[in-house]
Amino acid sequence: MESLSGWWDDYLWGAVIVAKVFGASLLLMILFGLIGAGAKLSDNRIAQKIAGAYTVIFRGTPEILVILLLYFGSAITLTAIARIFNPEIRFVDVPPFWAGTIAIALIVGSYATETFRGAFLAVKPGSIEAARALGMSSVQTFIYIRIPEMWRVALPPFGNHMLSLVKDTALISIIGLNETLFVAKQAITVTGKPFTMYIVVGLIYLGFSTLITLAVMGLEKYGNRTTTGAR
Numbered sequence: 001m002e003s004l005s006g007w008w009d010d011y012l013w014g015a016v017i018v019a020k021v022f023g024a025s026l027l028l029m030i031l032f033g034l035i036g037a038g039a040k041l042s043d044n045r046i047a048q049k050i051a052g053a054y055t056v057i058f059r060g061t062p063e064i065l066v067i068l069l070l071y072f073g074s075a076i077t078l079t080a081i082a083r084i085f086n087p088e089i090r091f092v093d094v095p096p097f098w099a100g101t102i103a104i105a106l107i108v109g110s111y112a113t114e115t116f117r118g119a120f121l122a123v124k125p126g127s128i129e130a131a132r133a134l135g136m137s138s139v140q141t142f143i144y145i146r147i148p149e150m151w152r153v154a155l156p157p158f159g160n161h162m163l164s165l166v167k168d169t170a171l172i173s174i175i176g177l178n179e180t181l182f183v184a185k186q187a188i189t190v191t192g193k194p195f196t197m198y199i200v201v202g203l204i205y206l207g208f209s210t211l212i213t214l215a216v217m218g219l220e221k222y223g224n225r226t227t228t229g230a231r
Contacts, residue, residue, distance in 0.1 A: 032109030037116035100172030119154035159216035
């Protein structure tokens with residue numbers, strides 16, 4: 001424990017960064033997943049092909065490679081654009097937080113796309129017909145019928161996506177984000193205690209994973225209760 005002296009504040013701040021990345025990437029992952037699922041379920045062939053390419057590319061490419069390509073690729077692209085307006089600009093740096101957040105959201109969102117697509121297909125046609133018979137608009141039907149029925153089906157696999165998301169935040173340390181794994185690497189160079197430092201990182205991620213698992217279990221319990229009550 002003596003080797004951890006002086007590093008607790010750094011680990012705490014690293015855990016805060018992990019929570020921020022998880023929260024931001026979770027929102028983006030849901031957005032990407034819903035857009036991808038909507039495109040695959042649409043009648044537009046171009047949208048279907050784009051969504052299909054999205055899921056194939058991001059599910060078939062190593063996650064760490066996606067992070068590196070997005071980080072350096074976006075920096076190169078923004079630099080080229082900036083030089084059009086100001087040739088004196090040498091390099092435009094991209095914040096590791098947003099590059100990593102968008103990268104892991106795109107990766108896990110490709111899996112969420114299939115989860116949401118299957119969940120929307122599981123919505124009972126009779127429920128849609130009943131909503132139309134009651135005079136509900138398409139927007140009202142989507143909000144009050146499709147979403148509530150879809151999320152009950154999607155929640156169990158969506159919980160796995162959330163776990164993957166929080167664990168993937170560790171990969172962002174490769175582009176210099178000061179999260180827990182990055183802190184551990186710094187601490188190891190000073191203390192020479194890799195096992196101790198990585199154990200702390202593992203416990204932090206185990207804590208996040210436990211909280212997510214408990215939250216999903218609570219939501220599943222609530223969803224089953226409302227379903228039972230409706231019967």
